[in-house]
Amino acid sequence: MFTGIIEALGTIRALSPKGGDVRVYVETGKLDLADVKLGDSIAVNGVCLTAVELPGDGFWADVSRETLACSAFIDLKAGSKVNLEKALTLSSRLGGHLVSGHVDGVGEVLSREDKARAVQFRIRAPRELAKYIALKGSITVDGTSLTVNAVNGSEFELCIVPHTLGETIMADYRPGRQVNLEVDLLARYLERLLLGDQAAEPKASGLTESFLAENGYLKH
Template identity: 80%
Template sequence: MFTGIIESIGSIRALTPKGGDVRVYVETGKLDLSDVKLGDSIAVNGVCLTAVELPGDGFWADVSRETLHVTAFVDLKAGSRVNLEKALTPTTRLGGHLVSGHVDGVGEVISREENARAIQFRMRAPRELAKYISHKGSITVDGTSLTVNAVNGAEFELTIVPHTLAETIMGDYRAGHKINLEVDLLARYLERLLLGDKAADPTPAQGGSITEGFLADNGYLKS
């Protein structure tokens, strides 16, 4: 688990094809690795990776085909800057929100505009994730815990202050940039809980859709 508060900007030093997937070497910059052991988790642009080697100034991790398929990791190359966060501990200050490091989908930056000293971003999520994104709710973008300022369909807006721009890779974002998105854990689990016993049925388990008809049939809406 993570908090979505980025601890360091690192960079991809190497991406090595290995047995059908990829092994990546991440140079970790100012991230303190003194308490990191083999097998520990580190979020890279919001993707939870396991450290399999620790050369000193970074770590090696294996990136599966599944991760390459469902995240923007496929767009990274040697020299790409990345957001880094170590897994939280029982004494970690929870400054953002609970983040699993399991990416729900790949979004896209639509526009970038100045807003006083901040930057206003408009982003588009995959259609199937739109129902989890709410005004003033939390969303994770490339591992960064952020507050949604406006929502219009599958598009949402974020106002990013100078500190966040400096301490994350968001300063690099331009229109067309692909981003890893993780929706709020509570929203995702709430949807599943609302299904009740029907969660065991194959169709809801795969589609996971809560419709107005479903809510009415199960007593969640009053006529």
């Protein structure tokens, strides 16, 4: 688990095909690796990776085909800057929100606009994720815990303050950029819980308007 509070900017130094997937070397910059052991988790742009080698100034990790297919990780190359966060501990301060490090989908930056000293981004999420994105709710973009400022269908807006721009890769965002999205963990579990016994049925379709009406959640 993570908090979505980025601890450091890292750099992809190597991407090596290995057995059908990819092994990646991440130089971790100011991230303190003193307490990191082999097998520990580090989020890279919101993707939870396992450290398999620790040469000193970074770590090697394996990236599966599944991760490559479900995230914007495939767009990274040697020299790419990435957001880094070590896994949450019981003594950590939860400054953001609970983040699993499991990317739900890839979004696209549609626009960037200066708002005084802040920057407003408009991002389009995959249609299937739109129901989890709520006004003033939390969303994770490339591993960064953020508050949704506006929602219009599958598009949402974020207002990013100078500190966040300076401490994350968001300063480099331009229209057309692909970003990793993870929706609020609680929203996903709430959807499953509301299905009740139907959740055990094969190919449960999830919440629909008809299901909510039949079970008294909507008034006609």
